[in-house]
Amino acid sequence: MTAAAEIRTTCPYCGVGCGVLARVEADGRVAVRGDPAHPANRGRLCSKGAALGETTGLEERLLHPEVRGSRASWDVALGLVAGRFAEAIATHGPDAVAFYVSGQMLTEDYYVANKLMKGFIGSANIDTNSRLCMASAVAGHRRAFGADVVPGCYEDIERAKLVVLVGSNAAWCHPVLYQRLAQARREHDDLKVVVIDPRRTASADIADLHLPIRIGTDTVLYNGLLAYVAEHDELNASFVERHTEGLGEALAAARAGSPDVATVAAQCGLATEQVRRFYELFARTERVVTLYSQGVNQSSSGTDKVNAIINCHLATGRIGRPGMGPLSLTGQPNAMGGREVGGLANQLAAHLELGYPAHRELVRRFWRAPRVAQQPGLKAVELFEAVEQGRIKALWIMATNPAVSLPDAGRVRRALAGCDFVVVSDCVRDTDTTRLAHVLLPALAWGEKDGSVTNSERRISRSRAFLPAPGEARPDWWIVCEVAKRLGFREAFDYPDAAAIFGEHAALSAHANDGTRAFDIGALAGLDAAGYERLEPVQWPATRARPEGTARCFVDGGFYTPSGRARFVAVVPRPPAHAPDDDHPLALATGRVRDHWHTLTRTGASPRLSAHVVEPYVEVSPDDAARFGLADGGLARVISAWGEACARVRVSSAVSPGAVFAPMHWNDRFASAGCVNRAVNPATDPVSGEPEFKHTPVRLEPVTAAWHGFLLSRRRVARPGADYWAVARGDGLWRHELAGKEAPDDWTRAARALLCADDAGVEWIEYVDRAGRRYRAARLVGGRLESCLFVGPDPRLPSREWLQGLFALPRLDAATRTALLAGTPPKGQADAGRRVCACFAVGERTLREAIHDGCTSVEALGRRLGAGSNCGSCIPELRALLAQSAVAGSGQTQLADQTVG
Structure with a gap:
């Protein structure tokens, strides 16, 4: 077998939307690298993207339909799903059924799911896990701009003179964008960075100012900023007069709760000088970009926080021009695409409004739909509350794991367990959610499915297949369409491929769109299959008049409110919904x-x-x-x-x-x-x-644990016999971290029972210290290490990293066996320590040794060990180790090496 050609596709992780070049090697492995031609990442990948080739295996895949735990044919499974949904609709009405979908789905999948629920079933009970991360940004955009529009683009980060990260740990959550910012910071001495976050995260590594704000007080801080720019004559009076409305009310609300710097500082838990410095930087810097994410959105007042941020950009006119504007960093690879097609329960489709009768009629005619939903459906949390109450009789979950990801997850699990009929379509067979389903439908995974996604800067990119469909897995859009056909809607869902769905989606965006709707990709509506295959990344709007796309919106105003003006929103700060108390402080x-x-x-x-x-x-x-x-x-x-x-x-x-x-x-x-x-x-x-x-x-x-331990094993141990356990995959093995309230009477017997020591050909070596309550054992087959168990009275146990390396040896010699039980590498072998750099597998102890030997900069560590020279995600940790070494060298107390394993 020869290696295949590289395929241009898109990373399936965060909302940065990095381009990926993927190739199947001659040995079947998948090799990936960043696409240097993609505008989002310019060849960069983060640690997750760089490891995509390790995640394409079939070991834990759902490959065949299942009904109540038994394999079934597609025809049987689809017939059952359609029959149970039809029965629930006929008996209880269309609002008795629901879809819960995902920002992991491609736009084409999202589109047909939304079309089926809102246009043909006639309910708006379709919501997405994007509700958990981006809904507040969506609502804030719509209140301020009249439409869900991110005004700027990634290039603005590099052209800004001040970048504010608020509620965003971009270094870990959007690493490639963070590296673009870090590079700009290195190249431009006049670029300043402010990080606003209750924690000092890795993102603060490059900050000129970190504000450890009290949780929930973002609105107080930004209301104070609005009052400050007004008081110091930093308002853009011309922009405000020509392009906005409502400043008076917003400013009055801001002054009422945040009248001066001292008051703001006290409420936010900050020093007065910290707040003043931030306000001065913002007020006196023309090119300001504010990056915000889940720390702002995931709040019971998240929408108000978003609007408090946008208010400050409107007041200063810093929007729509290069190097300035509020930029919401989307959490998922296609949360934006889901918003485009109407994947939220309070949207219709193509940014059309569910609450506008004219929009409902427009969509009804375009889809030739029998019954378009008339009112918003249930949002994520209330949807599962309705499941628990028995109001939802049939639920279809697509490409997400709500039993883990939703708040009050125990209640969600109870709701699913009590639901009459639960369908899950996913690519993974065993999740906390699939365990509660009646029917499982196997979907294609990244690398197998074909479609499009939209990133945080409104850039549509193709996600192309380079692997064959495994087993009986099918695209999500195909699964939805097959159910729709069995519900009697064959003509409306008879698509030959994803390209046809995308074409319809694009056509709807332009249909009767005279410029009053922001989302318009009419330029892409006429693509045939070959044109769709060749589609290059493009930012919407991409209209027939401007097919090359649009980097920035609102350059000349032109907002999508009835007046055409952006709206200031008067925001009154509200505390979090639940305050700490004596029981939960x-x-x-x-x-x-x-x-x-x-x-x-x-x-x-x-x-x-x-x-x-x-x-x-x-x-x-x-x-x-x-x-x-x-x-x-x-x-x-x-x-x-x-x-x-x-x-x-x-x-x-x-x-x-x-x-x-x-x-x-x-x-x-x-x-x-x-x-x-x-x-x-x-x-x-x-x-x-x-x-x-x-x-x-x-x-x-x-x-209080009587014992702590860890188990390394070539096989995953299903029942590790511990009150506390956590398991992680290693190279050719599984790592189990363990602890128990009571120790076994005889560890020798317990270990043998756990590790199947009586199997033929097993060799057993062990060390027992009953007085010290320590036990160590290894199980070998043919001289090769199969598993090892280390137990002690506290968490201070040998390093797992060196021990994991022993599993790569064909045989353990006498010296290595002795070292294994001692938990320390023999002379000549090194223990790398806790993993810091994922790209080059560099451990903390290796880094400390290199620093001790004279590597006194990140660049020097990169030249010697590779660490920090690829994706850059580990650079903040490298800087922390360098700082610790500098502190130690100055005679101060060095921070402890926290390597426990």
């Missing part, structure tokens, strides 16, 4: 880690991406750790009024006292109690319906 915020994505169904398959953070954790300040009796590296319960999780403790000064942070990725497939969304409150923004993931009152309780 801390505020929990959730978010992402650097190398993982969503609920681990894709990145959890990559050894490279699983090495940086191997288990769920909760990050807490030193003050709060002491207050609640928590030890760094120990375990803690995270308890709220809604539920709880259990995670490893990380004590860090990056977190402010009173606040805690936990990543949202872990679930029942990867940890015993790591799903932190079980503890997250379900409060939502009253305008956008977006949940408040960034503020849940919790308490932390230390978990």
Whole structure:
């Protein structure tokens, strides 16, 4: 077999929308690199994108339809889905059924799902997991601009003189954009960066100013900024007069709650000088870009926060021109595409309004639809509440895992368990959600499916297939259309391919569009299959008059409100929905880690991406750790009024006292109690319906464990026999982190039972220290290491990294066996330590040694070890290690090496 040609496609992770060149090698492996011709990334990829080739295997794929756990034919499965949906509609009406879809879907998939629900079933009960990340930005755009439009583009980041990141850890969540910013920062001494975030995240590495704002006070800060620019005569009076309305009311509201810098500082938990410096930078810098993301959106007042930010850009006229404007960083690869087709329950299609009778009629005629939905449907959280209440009789979940990702996740699971009929179409067979489904439908994954996506700067790119469809998996659009045909709508859903769907979508965007609707890709409506295949990345609007697309909107005003003017929104700050109290005195915020994505169904398959953070954790300040009796590296319960999780403790000064942070990725497939969304409150923004993931009152309780341990094994152990466990994939093995409340009476017997030591040909070596309560054992077959178990009374255990390397050896000699039980590498072998650089597998101890040997800069580390020289995602950690070394060299106390494994 010879290597195939490179295929131009798009990364399936965040909303940056990086171009990828993918090729199937002669040995069947998938090789990827950044597409240097794609405008979003210019050849860069982050650690996740660079590891895409590790995630295309079929090991955990759903490859055949299943009905109640048994394999079924497509005809049987589709017939059952159509029959149960038809029965529910006939008996209880169209609002008794619902779709819950995903920003992981391609635009063509989204389009037909929305068309079926809103135009042919006649309900608007289709919502998307984008509700969990971008709905507040959408609502804020619509209130201010009259349409869901991101005004600027990525190039503005490099042309700005001040970039403000608020509620955005772009270094981890949008790494390629962050690297573009970091490069611009290095090349332009006059570019300033401000980071506004309760935590000192990796993004603050390049900041001139970090504002550790109190959670939930963003509106106070930005109202104060609006009042400040007015007071200091920095308003753009000409722009305001010609292109806006409502400044008086917005300014009055701002002055009422944020009258001066001192008041703002006190409410936000900041020093007065910090606030004043930020305000001066913003007021006196013409080219300002504000990047905002989930830290703003995921709030019960997220829409108000968005509008408070936009108000300041409108007041200064800093919008629509190069190097300036508010820029919402989308969370998912096609959240924007979903918004275009109407994938939210309060939208129609092509940015047409569900609440406008004329728009409903326009869509009805275009689709030749029998019954267009007349009113908004249920948003994500309320949709699952309706499932729990029995109002939704049939639910179809597509390409998402709500049993993990929604707040109050325990309630979501109970709702799904009690629902009459649950369908899940996905590419992964075993998730917390598929376990609760009656029917599973196998969908194509990235690399197999063909369609389009839209990134954060409104750029449409093609996602092209380069792998064959495995098993009986099919495109999401095909699955939806087949159900639609069985519901009696064959003619409206008889598409030959994704190109035909895209053409209809583009035509609808231009239909009866006389410039009153922002979303218009009419220039793409006439593409045939060959033209669709060749489609280059393009930013909408891409009209027939301007087919090359549009980099920036609102250059000359021209907003989509009835008056044609942008609207200031008078914002009155509101605290989070639930305040901390004596029982739950801390505020929990959730978010992402650097190398993982969503609920681990894709990145959890990559050894490279699983090495940086191997288990769920909760990050807490030193003050709060002491207050609640928590030890760094120990375990803690995270308890709220809604539920709880259990995670490893990380004590860090990056977190402010009173606040805690936990990543949202872990679930029942990867940890015993790591799903932190079980503890997250379900409060939502009253305008956008977006949940408040960034503020849940919790308490932390230390978990007393009689023993801690880890197990490395070539096979995944389904029942590791521990009260606490977390599992991560390694190179040719599985890593299990363990702890238990009670130790076995006999570890020798327990270990043999766990590791199947009685199998033929097994060789067993072990070390027992009963007085010290330590046990170590290894299981070998034919001299080759199959598994090893290390147990002790506390979390201080040998490094896992060196031990994992032993699994690559064909045999273990006597010296290596002795070293294995000692937990230290023999002379001549090095322990790299905790993984820092995913691209080149560089560990912390290796980096510390290089720094000790004279590598005193990130560039020097890159030249010697490669670290930081590819995607750049690890550069903030490299800088932290260099800073620690500098502190140690100055005679101050060095921060401890926190390598526990």
